[in-house]
Amino acid sequence: MSSAPDIIADAVEQALLSTVGPEHAGPALIRPCADPKFGDYQANGIMAVAKRLKQNPRALADKVIAQLQVSEVSEPPTVAGAGFINFRLKPAFVTDQIAAAVKDDRLGVPVVAKPKTVVIDFSSPNVAKPMHVGHIRSTIIGDCLARVMRFLGHRVVTDNHLGDWGTQFGMLLLGWKRFRNDDALKQDPIAELERLYKYVNERDELRDEAKAELVKLQRGDAENTAIWKCFIDLSMQEFEKTYGRLGVSFDHIFGESFYNPMLKDTVEELKRLGIARQSEGAICVFFEDNPELKTAAPLIIQKADGAFLYGTTDMATLKYRIDQWHPDEIVYVTDARQQLHFKQVFATVRKWWKQTPDLRHVYFGSILGEDGRPLKTREGAPVKLNALLDEAEERAMAVVTEKNPGLSLDTQKEIARAVGIGAVKYADLSQNRTTDYVFSWSKMLAMTGNTAPYMQYAYVRVQSIFRKAGAAKTDSTPITLEHAAELDLAKHILRFPETLQAVAEDDKPNWLTSYLYDLSNKFSTFYENCPVLQSEEPTRSSRLLLCRLTADVIKRGVNLLGIDVIEQM
RNA sequence: GCGCCUGUAGCUCAGUUGGAUAGAGCAUCGGAUUUCUAAUCCGGCGGUCGGGAGUUCGAAUCUCCCCAGGCGCGCCA
Numbered sequence: 001m002s003s004a005p006d007i008i009a010d011a012v013e014q015a016l017l018s019t020v021g022p023e024h025a026g027p028a029l030i031r032p033c034a035d036p037k038f039g040d041y042q043a044n045g046i047m048a049v050a051k052r053l054k055q056n057p058r059a060l061a062d063k064v065i066a067q068l069q070v071s072e073v074s075e076p077p078t079v080a081g082a083g084f085i086n087f088r089l090k091p092a093f094v095t096d097q098i099a100a101a102v103k104d105d106r107l108g109v110p111v112v113a114k115p116k117t118v119v120i121d122f123s124s125p126n127v128a129k130p131m132h133v134g135h136i137r138s139t140i141i142g143d144c145l146a147r148v149m150r151f152l153g154h155r156v157v158t159d160n161h162l163g164d165w166g167t168q169f170g171m172l173l174l175g176w177k178r179f180r181n182d183d184a185l186k187q188d189p190i191a192e193l194e195r196l197y198k199y200v201n202e203r204d205e206l207r208d209e210a211k212a213e214l215v216k217l218q219r220g221d222a223e224n225t226a227i228w229k230c231f232i233d234l235s236m237q238e239f240e241k242t243y244g245r246l247g248v249s250f251d252h253i254f255g256e257s258f259y260n261p262m263l264k265d266t267v268e269e270l271k272r273l274g275i276a277r278q279s280e281g282a283i284c285v286f287f288e289d290n291p292e293l294k295t296a297a298p299l300i301i302q303k304a305d306g307a308f309l310y311g312t313t314d315m316a317t318l319k320y321r322i323d324q325w326h327p328d329e330i331v332y333v334t335d336a337r338q339q340l341h342f343k344q345v346f347a348t349v350r351k352w353w354k355q356t357p358d359l360r361h362v363y364f365g366s367i368l369g370e371d372g373r374p375l376k377t378r379e380g381a382p383v384k385l386n387a388l389l390d391e392a393e394e395r396a397m398a399v400v401t402e403k404n405p406g407l408s409l410d411t412q413k414e415i416a417r418a419v420g421i422g423a424v425k426y427a428d429l430s431q432n433r434t435t436d437y438v439f440s441w442s443k444m445l446a447m448t449g450n451t452a453p454y455m456q457y458a459y460v461r462v463q464s465i466f467r468k469a470g471a472a473k474t475d476s477t478p479i480t481l482e483h484a485a486e487l488d489l490a491k492h493i494l495r496f497p498e499t500l501q502a503v504a505e506d507d508k509p510n511w512l513t514s515y516l517y518d519l520s521n522k523f524s525t526f527y528e529n530c531p532v533l534q535s536e537e538p539t540r541s542s543r544l545l546l547c548r549l550t551a552d553v554i555k556r557g558v559n560l561l562g563i564d565v566i567e568q569m
Numbered sequence: 570g571c572g573c574c575u576g577u578a579g580c581u582c583a584g585u586u587g588g589a590u591a592g593a594g595c596a597u598c599g600g601a602u603u604u605c606u607a608a609u610c611c612g613g614c615g616g617u618c619g620g621g622a623g624u625u626c627g628a629a630u631c632u633c634c635c636c637a638g639g640c641g642c643g644c645c646a
Contacts, residue, residue: 034589044588047626057626081589082626126646163646256646282644295571296642303644310646337640339573365574366639403608431582434574436639438581442595447608449594450582457608465605502585514583517593528601528610547605569608 003108003497004097005030005041007073008087012043015067019060024053032495039078039086040491047083057083089491095479098490102479102549107556109497111153119157119321119357120146122333123248126163127235127255128172128193131242132382133375133439134335137364140425140562141433142333143248144509145362147560152504157251157325161317164232164255170214171200172231173224177213189234245389245421247562254317262316263308267301270315275351276301285348292343299344314345315352322357329358331507336363336434362507365436367428375439389421395445396420396453404569415566419445419453422563426452429561430513450517455558458520459565462551465532469544477541485526486546492522496553500560509561516557523550 002010012028029045046064050057061079068077074087101108122142125131131139142158150156175196184192200206217224232255243249267283270276276285281304287293301312321330332342342361349356369375377383397416404412427444430451431437447453481487499515502508532543555565 029588031585031588034591038589042588047588051626084589124646166646168645280643284643292572298643300644305644307644309644313646335640336574338646340641341646343573363574372638399608404606432584435582436575440581443581446595451594453608457606461606461609468605498585506585508585510583511585514593521593524609525611527605531604533605569606 002110004073004089004093004494005498008041008043008070011068011070011073012045012064012085015064015069016045016049018067019063020049020053024049026052033086036488038080038084039075039088041074041087041089043085043087046085050083061085091481091487094487094490094494095481097494098481098546098549099479101493102545107496107549107553108494109151109500115153115155116328117155117157117325118149118329118331119159119325119327120149120331120333121159121161122146122331123243123250124161124163124334125235125239128168128190128197128231129235130190130194131239131385133367133385133388134382136385136388136424137335137367137428137433138333139243139246139248140428141362141364141509142331143246143562144429144512144560145331145333145504145507147562148500148509148512149504151556151560152500154504157321157327158249159321160250160253162232162253162255164235165257165260165313167214168197169217169228169231170210170212171197171206173213173217173227174206174210175200176227176231190238193231193234242385242389245386246425247421247564254320256310256313259313259316259320262320263312266312266316266319267308270301270348270352273352275348280304285344285351287344287347290347293340293347296340296344299341299348311341311345314341315348318345318349319352322353327357329360331360331362333362333364336365339363360507362433364433368436368438370438370440372438389424391441392420392424392445393417394420395441396423399445400569407568411568415569418564418566419456419569422452422456422558425561425563426455426513429509430517432510433508450513452558452563453569455516455520455554455563456565457569458523459551459554459558460567460569461527462523462547462554463567465544465547468533477545478538479545480539480542481546482539483526483530485522485529486543489519489522489526489550490546492519493549493553496557512557512561516554516561519550519554519557523554526550 009028009030012030013025016025016028026049027045028043029048030041030043033039033042046061047057050060053060058079061083065077065079065085070077070087073089073093075090077085077087080086097108120142123135123139125135146156146158172193179196179199181192184195200210213224217228267276270285271283276283279298282300283302284298284300286298299311300309301315302308318330321327339361346359346361349359367375375383393416396419397412400407400412400415400419407415423444427439428437444451445453447457481490495515499511503512530543532540532547535543558565
């Protein structure tokens with residue numbers, strides 16, 4: 001099943017081709033109309049072609065329309081403004097599409113014609129440290145992109161590039177051996193590991209001993225290796241709890257240490273190929289040929305003392321991923337501060353191989369407190385992710401018990417969990433990821449506006465209708481869209497496929513949240529204006545189907561954000 | 570010093586890649602409930618898109634110059 005904009009785009013491009021010929025034709029650039037009074041979709045591409053041909057855009061649009069075959073989908077198209085072509089969907093087309101979507105598990109979203117293999121690298125917490133707000137955006141955005149791309153039919157490989165190696169382990173090993181408190185360890189292993197790290201790190205007199213422990217670990221000493229593995233196990237147990245709460249999972253968790261055996265060869269090969277060279281004792285990659293990178297510092301892949309760095313690991317990781325999975329795309333979800341680093345890494349890869357996957361750094365801004373400063377606790381420490389999720393659930397619980405005290409405690413808890421976690425995720429995903437965002441409990445848990453609870457509430461209202469509807473509804477009921485609110489809602493439902501494609505194309509989850517907000521809004525308008533259960537047949541059954549489809553799209557949409565719906569609130 | 574990012578309504582933010590009269594939410598003001606969950610809906614108010622110049626049929630969007638803020642720049646990740 002093709003969506004309306006695809007059908008219109010094909011038709012416009014065909015008409016353009018036969019009007020101006022293949023050498024001048026261009027993309028139709030079909031977009032939703034800026035204002036519904038113009039229609040449903042507009043073609044912006046005619047003006048660009050006219051400009052290149054130095055023709056009058058409106059005249060060209062008229063010629064294109066004369067060739068245009070869209071009567072199946074649209075009312076007769078019209079030329080407007082500077083040379084737009086406007087299309088208004090035929091109600092019959094909308095009802096057919098809705099009827100098809102109702103019968104379709106995928107809600108009318110086609111599987112991509114050419115599936116890509118996409119590696120997504122996200123979350124990447126550090127062993128022996130708690131996950132804090134700094135990890136939340138990577139985890140949530142990466143998970144959302146993976147879900148959307150997977151749903152569209154791409155082969156997605158998610159990989160959690162755990163920070164399980166580095167100089168901090170010397171201090172941890174020493175602390176573990178000499179200053180460990182077993183009771184504290186039992187209580188909260190990560191807090192104890194963090195304490196040990198800080199304790200040793202603050203004492204200069206322990207520095208040499210810590211370094212010696214690190215060297216033993218690096219040389220494969222059995223005892224230190226066993227303790228280090230214990231650090232990883234303890235950390236993973238904690239991380240898994242958090243991932244469980246968030247509903248996030250990974251195909252692979254290859255930590256940085258996984259690549260240790262490959263680092264030496266990676267540096268050797270980059271040297272052999274002339275990509276890296278020695279400078280001031282270190283092995284560096286310079287980018288003299290790259291105007292953007294040539295003035296910056298080089299990418300160092302081996303220190304003067306022989307040690308490797310995270311750039312080295314990144315290069316080895318890339319080689320492994322390419323060899324292992326042959327991806328078409330590799331996506332890194334990290335904060336914006338690493339932009340320079342990834343530009344250097346990507347530039348190095350492009351020197352290394354003639355053909356590389358599409359490498360994308362999907363970066364995001366910081367989370368700020370309401371004072372505009374990076375979010376911290378009152379004591380100035382980073383906010384721990386688990387504590388944040390606890391508070392989200394507590395705040396949601398307070399609302400649930402106030403609004404719906406009659407529900408059982410278990411039900412209230414389940415609602416609080418879905419609403420609280422959902423609110424945190426939604427607040428993050430609904431921002432344009434490239435900018436910093438201000439964290440605000442009251443905004444994310446608000447029942448109105450572009451929030452998770454608003455979406456969940458719209459879903460609940462539909463479910464409530466079904467609880468009262470009684471008799472089962474059939475898919476074969478004819479769809480009738482008479483009220484303006486019905487038609488408006490239906491047309492918006494049909495935009496689900498194009499929305500998901502846009503999200504995957506530009507790695508922008510906030511386009512999906514916007515879509516869902518509009519959908520819930522349009523549903524609420526429909527809900528106010530169009531009685532369902534009290535209507536006469538066949539309107540009643542038709543509206544029930546529209547309700548069910550709306551609920552299915554909301555559920556699917558929020559699930560693609562990694563958020564759960566609930567049956568009542 | 571060099572580079573990247575950001576600056577849109579009182580506040581928090583969208584703005585699909587150059588398209589039509591710049592949109593939401595919050596706040597504020599007013600209206601709607603014998604009706605399927607009012608955790609709702611409808612309407613009003615509110616803008617020199619940081620400033621200036623340029624590119625063109627058309628600029629919040631592209632270019633240049635300023636101003637302000639954030640971040641990053643050789644052996645941390």
